[in-house]
Amino acid sequence: MFHDKKAFVFDLEGVFFAGDEVMPGGRELMRAIKARNLPHRFITNISRSTAAEIRAHMAGIGLDPGENLIVAALDRVGSFLRKNFGSGRAYVLGTDSLKRAVASGGFEILGPEEEERADVVLVGLDEDLTYRTLSAAARAVSRGARFVAMNPDVRLPSEDGSFSLGGGAIVASVRAAAGREPVFFGKPEPFLFEEALEELGVEAGHAVMVGDNLRTDIAGGEKVGMATVWVNRWGVIAGDPDVTADLEVKTLDELMPHLPGG
Ligand SMILES: [Mg+2]
Structure with missing residues (x-):
């Protein structure tokens, strides 16, 4: 075809x-x-691993995607943010790898007690999410910080046909509480x-x-x-x-x- x-x-x-x-x-x-x-x-x-990490994971299960052929959200998000929002302070719901990626784009990374200073709130898949960190993100967005979402994937499929919560479901929660629409990246x-x-x-x-x-x-x-x-x-x-x-x-x-x- x-x-x-x-x-x-x-x-x-x-x-x-x-x-x-x-x-x-x-x-x-x-x-x-x-x-x-x-x-x-x-x-x-995938918003929790770099291309190199994904390649290593794939090697571990016998798949070789070759070198420099993976265009991974995590490796590209820093330049996306810089292109669209310049620089500033970011509050991130996501892994440490995601926070490092945003920092590499020139952003200062804020903790959940500093969310009122955020210029940008970036929401990805955050396996360490708590009520406190989620609330902080919604407050910052509600206050007017730019709301950026890694992707709208609400489910992460698992091998048995079941699923875990995807980053998009976390985004939906922030959107519901803040009453504002995100800009999607992925x-x-x-x-x-x-x-x-x-x-x-x-x-x-x-x-x-x-x-x-x-x-x-x-x-x-x-x-x-x-x-x-x-x-x-x-x-x-x-x-x-x-x-x-x-x-x-x-x-x-x-x-x-x-x-x-x-
Ligand atoms: Mg897929």
């Missing part, structure tokens, strides 16, 4: 792996991409897609986005003008947008015949 396409962009989590589990067909697809010299990038909304917003396409040197219309998430991968890919493949592992989740991918597959094996060079 995509034999005229020049490049592929793949989501990682939920496509190639979930937690410590390699998805069925994940290894075979990774091998096929390399064997066919298919120009590609991996883009991920997929489905165009920033990460555009970074990947620019690195590939390919126009959106010549590229295919492959992902398991309708609201981020498929809606986002479509919005920037890419063809899309929905890896339908989990079905439609409440709140998913009404979008239809160009191709829907249940497993990665079904995607293989559609790859160029196949």
